[in-house]
Amino acid sequence: MAEVKIAGIxxxxxxxxxxxxxxxxxxxxxxxxxxxxSGCGKSTLLRIVAGLETQSAGDVSIGGRVVNDVEPxxxxxxxxxxxxxxxxxxxxxxxxxxxxxVRGTPKPxxxxxxxxxxxxxxxxxxxxxxxxxxxxxxxxxxxxxRAIVRDPQVFLFDExxxxxxxxxxxxxxIEIRRLHQSIRTTSIYVTHDQVEAMTLADRLIVMNAGxxxxxxxxxxxxxxxASVFVAGFIGAPAMNLLRARVAxxxxxxxxAALPLPLAAGLDEGREVTWGVRPEHxxxxxxxxxxxxxxxxxxxxxLGADTLVHARLADGGALTLRLPGTTRVREGDxxxxxxxxxxxxxxxxxxxxRI
Amino acid sequence: xxSPRRSTDLLPHLVLVLGVAIFAxxxxxxxxxxxxxxxTIGRGQMPLFPGPLAAExxxxxxxxxxxxxxxxxxxxxxxxxxxxxALVICFGKITISLLSAYAVVFFSFxxxxxxxxxxxxxxxxxxxxxxxxxxxxxxxxxxxxxxxxLTVPLIASATATLLFRQFFLTIPDELVEASKIDxxxxxxxxxxxxxxxxxxxxxxxxxxLFIYGWNQxxxxxxxxxxxxxxxxVIGITKMIGTGEVQNDWNLIMATTIFAMLPPVLVVVxxxxxxxxxxxxxxx
Numbered sequence: 052m053a054e055v056k057i058a059g060i061x062x063x064x065x066x067x068x069x070x071x072x073x074x075x076x077x078x079x080x081x082x083x084x085x086x087x088x089s090g091c092g093k094s095t096l097l098r099i100v101a102g103l104e105t106q107s108a109g110d111v112s113i114g115g116r117v118v119n120d121v122e123p124x125x126x127x128x129x130x131x132x133x134x135x136x137x138x139x140x141x142x143x144x145x146x147x148x149x150x151x152x153v154r155g156t157p158k159p160x161x162x163x164x165x166x167x168x169x170x171x172x173x174x175x176x177x178x179x180x181x182x183x184x185x186x187x188x189x190x191x192x193x194x195x196x197r198a199i200v201r202d203p204q205v206f207l208f209d210e211x212x213x214x215x216x217x218x219x220x221x222x223x224x225i226e227i228r229r230l231h232q233s234i235r236t237t238s239i240y241v242t243h244d245q246v247e248a249m250t251l252a253d254r255l256i257v258m259n260a261g262x263x264x265x266x267x268x269x270x271x272x273x274x275x276x277a278s279v280f281v282a283g284f285i286g287a288p289a290m291n292l293l294r295a296r297v298a299x300x301x302x303x304x305x306x307a308a309l310p311l312p313l314a315a316g317l318d319e320g321r322e323v324t325w326g327v328r329p330e331h332x333x334x335x336x337x338x339x340x341x342x343x344x345x346x347x348x349x350x351x352x353l354g355a356d357t358l359v360h361a362r363l364a365d366g367g368a369l370t371l372r373l374p375g376t377t378r379v380r381e382g383d384x385x386x387x388x389x390x391x392x393x394x395x396x397x398x399x400x401x402x403x404r405i
Numbered sequence: 406x407x408s409p410r411r412s413t414d415l416l417p418h419l420v421l422v423l424g425v426a427i428f429a430x431x432x433x434x435x436x437x438x439x440x441x442x443x444x445t446i447g448r449g450q451m452p453l454f455p456g457p458l459a460a461e462x463x464x465x466x467x468x469x470x471x472x473x474x475x476x477x478x479x480x481x482x483x484x485x486x487x488x489x490x491a492l493v494i495c496f497g498k499i500t501i502s503l504l505s506a507y508a509v510v511f512f513s514f515x516x517x518x519x520x521x522x523x524x525x526x527x528x529x530x531x532x533x534x535x536x537x538x539x540x541x542x543x544x545x546x547x548x549x550x551x552x553x554x555l556t557v558p559l560i561a562s563a564t565a566t567l568l569f570r571q572f573f574l575t576i577p578d579e580l581v582e583a584s585k586i587d588x589x590x591x592x593x594x595x596x597x598x599x600x601x602x603x604x605x606x607x608x609x610x611x612x613x614l615f616i617y618g619w620n621q622x623x624x625x626x627x628x629x630x631x632x633x634x635x636x637x638v639i640g641i642t643k644m645i646g647t648g649e650v651q652n653d654w655n656l657i658m659a660t661t662i663f664a665m666l667p668p669v670l671v672v673v674x675x676x677x678x679x680x681x682x683x684x685x686x687x688x
Contacts, residue, residue, distance in 0.1 A: 103582050124588035136579035140601040149597070150587035197587075 053114030060109035087258035129198035305365030312394040322399035331393035341386030439659035491618035502565035609682025
């Protein structure tokens with residue numbers, strides 16, 4: 052086990068810069084998730100850590116050793132790929148044993164480790180099969196088994212669940228979490244799925260267009276997004292974001308006067324992006340207690356929750372997540388309370404949190 | 406309701422039977438011819454049923470090659486020469502093509518595409534086109550009238566290289582990377598992963614290339630001089646005279662049947678692999 056340090060990593064493919072200087076320190080035994088939309092450079096960063104891609108600038112160190120010029124096989128890492136990358140002509144057992152065999156591990160030791168990994172991953176009955184005789188979930192377990200038997204310092208996961216169907220994805224997510232809790236190997240996990248990120252991560256790095264927008268624990272990122280991008284990316288349905296101008300202690304979004312967040316000391320006339328999560332909007336008991344009034348556009352009753360798409364007086368859209376028991380119909384006027392503690396303000400120009 | 410089905414089955418079968426008959430008849434003719442004596446065939450009265458001399462004719466061409474009017478190299482020698490040539494060409498081509506395709510696909514080196522196109526362009530230069538310079542080179546290298554001279558110029562193969570290249574391109578990058586992380590170097594990856602994955606392709610190609618090598622005519626004709634170096638295809642040609650004397654058609658046909666056997670056996674025994682190699686991708 053080891054910590055991984057990423058310092059000032061830049062990467063360009065020809066003229067195209069993909070990573071603009073990423074810094075991160077992943078603690079020993081930590082599960083770090085790289086989260087971002089496709090094309091944000093998260094996979095490239097992972098591949099640089101693996102040594103499959105060479106950075107244009109910056110250092111990667113694993114366990115205190117700078118590995119910039121170290122071959123992937125000597126970095127003591129194991130990687131799980133999106134399409135599993137199992138050797139199609141080898142049995143499950145041989146797939147897991149291959150890395151050990153190449154390294155000249157003694158046979159009894161290989162046998163012991165493969166059986167152990169098979170036991171953890173419940174692959175024991177499948178050891179003699181070929182990958183093509185396995186389902187997607189089983190293949191992914193074999194890919195993880197191949198990583199486990201090596202007992203590496205770091206696990207790297209490159210969107211390992213993207214090829215699985217939704218139900219299996221949930222199940223495998225739990226298995227990965229459980230696996231990490233039992234073996235505690237430092238892990239870096241790339242995904243574009245925020246639910247995966249939130250549930251698996253000890254900490255996560257939210258990436259956008261080659262920048263690390265925010266590094267933090269999942270709830271911290273959810274509660275205090277560092278930028279408009281993170282605010283909009285984390286959480287479903289996405290946070291309501293409105294352009295507003297500070298005037299008379301309120302945020303004026305067109306004709307609607309919205310309350311301001313508690314903490315922010317905002318100058319008069321400042322342009323801000325004002326945000327509130329759908330789940331933090333409350334129904335006010337009456338018009339007198341309301342901060343703002345909306346007209347319901349569309350109702351999505353999901354059972355546990357009801358999603359309400361509504362419009363402010365001047366047409367700005369606002370999504371609310373109300374308890375499933377709430378009965379709302381299209382065209383209703385709803386008085387809303389916006390608790391100041393749950394409000395966010397971002398600088399309109401830079402997109403950073405104020 | 407059975408009758409319309411029967412008639413739709415009948416027509417294709419009729420066509421197939423007809424086709425087989427057209428293709429098989431000359432071969433039947435050769436088999437029959439090889440069981441009579443030379444004068445029966447020479448009179449132009451070709452029987453359609455087997456004669457009494459099968460064993461004798463086949464034994465004659467196999468061991469001595471001495472007929473009543475012609476003398477040729479024994480078929481045993483001819484077959485051996487052809488077999489060596491076909492096998493060396495076949496395995497040589499596969500080895501060279503595998504390695505060059507591996508280099509072109511999995512490594513990036515300066516002028517990679519230039520090399521690839523150089524290989525590709527040689528497709529436009531079959532043996533016949535470059536036969537004179539090749540002959541000159543082989544003679545100067547002292548390989549005239551030898552197995553090396555017979556096989557080496559035919560080993561380089563753009564077709565096989567391209568075929569393997571296309572196959573290698575379908576091997577996912579992740580497999581290469583997984584192998585790198587598992588610690589396998591380039592040779593290990595080739596041996597442990599690429600080669601096993603290519604085996605159906607190799608088998609299919611081996612069938613084609615063996616027959617290609619076995620059927621070589623023009624090049625062996627030029628590059629061999631002594632009778633002991635002749636291949637069976639050349640041997641058959643030399644048995645057919647220019648017209649001054651009667652040919653020993655019975656012996657020629659027996660030799661032809663011998664010449665046909667190895668390719669037929671290869672196709673029969675490799676058929677399963679051959680078809681698999683053409684249709685199957687094990688990924």
